[in-house]
Each structure stands twice: as C-alpha cells, then as structure tokens.
Amino acid sequence: MRLVGRGKSPKPSELWAFLKVLATKNGEIAIKDPEAKTKYKKQKELLKKWPRFLKKDEVQVYLEKRKKEYQSLLKLISELSLKRQKEIVNLWLDVQDGFTKEGRFLRQLDKVENLLQALEYYNKDKCFPMEPWWVQVKETIDDPLLLEFIEALSQKFYKKKS
Numbered sequence: 001m002r003l004v005g006r007g008k009s010p011k012p013s014e015l016w017a018f019l020k021v022l023a024t025k026n027g028e029i030a031i032k033d034p035e036a037k038t039k040y041k042k043q044k045e046l047l048k049k050w051p052r053f054l055k056k057d058e059v060q061v062y063l064e065k066r067k068k069e070y071q072s073l074l075k076l077i078s079e080l081s082l083k084r085q086k087e088i089v090n091l092w093l094d095v096q097d098g099f100t101k102e103g104r105f106l107r108q109l110d111k112v113e114n115l116l117q118a119l120e121y122y123n124k125d126k127c128f129p130m131e132p133w134w135v136q137v138k139e140t141i142d143d144p145l146l147l148e149f150i151e152a153l154s155q156k157f158y159k160k161k162s
Contacts, residue, residue: 095107119153
C-alpha cells in the first residue's frame with residue numbers, strides 16, 4: 001500500500017490520512033460506527049507491519065537522507081583543518097558505504113542501536129509494533145557478534161525468536 005498516489009500532484013493515500021488522524025488523537029480513536037470500527041482495526045493491524053516502499057522510492061529516500069547528513073557533517077567540521085575534514089569525511093563514507101570491515105560493523109551497530117530504542121518503547125508499551133525492527137535487523141545484520149547479541153535481546157526482552 002502506497003502512502004501517496006501517483007502523478008504530478010499526488011494525493012495522500014487512505015493510509016496516510018489514517019496515520020494523520022491517529023497521530024492527532026495520540027493513537028486512540030473512539031468509533032461508534034461498527035463498519036468504521038472494523039476498518040479501523042484492520043488499519044491498526046496493518047500498521048504493525050513496516051510500510052514497504054517501492055525500490056525506486058526507497059533509493060530516493062536514502063539519497064535524500066544521505067545528502068542531508070553529508071551537508072550537516074560538512075557544516076559540523078567546517079572549522080577544522082582540511083586534513084581533519086578529509087579524514088572525518090572518509091570515515092563517514094566508510095560507515096555509509098562499508099568500505100572496510102570496521103565501517104560495515106559500525107553501520108550494523110547503528111541498526112542495533114535503533115532496535116534498542118524500539119525495545120525501550122516496547123517495554124513501556126507492549127502495543128508498540130516491534131516486528132518492523134526485527135525485520136530490519138534480519139535484513140541488515142550479518143556480523144556474528146551482533147547476531148548473537150540480537151538473539152540474546154530477543155530472548156530476554158522480546159520473548160520472540162528473531
């Protein structure tokens with residue numbers, strides 16, 4: 001299901017409108033109409049799954065995010081010497097693109113940190129949808145040490161085999 005339609009001026013999809021309403025009501029909506037209530041339950045169930053973008057949309061989002069991060073990094077290091085700037089940019093590129101074993105490890109570690117944040121939310125609210133975070137971890141982590149750590153997290157905090 002797409003979040004926006006197609007064309008030059010796409011309209012938000014039904015899912016997007018639902019997310020907006022849900023956000024304004026802090027996640028709880030009182031529904032009196034039985035048909036609307038059923039539809040709401042189906043939509044809430046849908047939100048437990050991670051919305052998947054089309055590959056081209058995924059690439060576009062990634063490139064926009066990367067450009068913003070790069071611009072922010074340049075702004076942060078602008079007062080440093082050129083030598084230090086180049087060093088920091090190269091280290092950042094290594095983490096982003098995984099040129100070295102260390103860079104790939106740090107990138108995967110960043111995904112683990114996201115999972116830890118999600119577990120914090122889940123431990124406060126058991127209704128928090130954790131499945132998307134586990135899917136992301138399964139798709140991006142291949143370091144044996146991190147996989148072992150994730151399995152221990154799953155067993156101790158999530159009680160679901162990852």
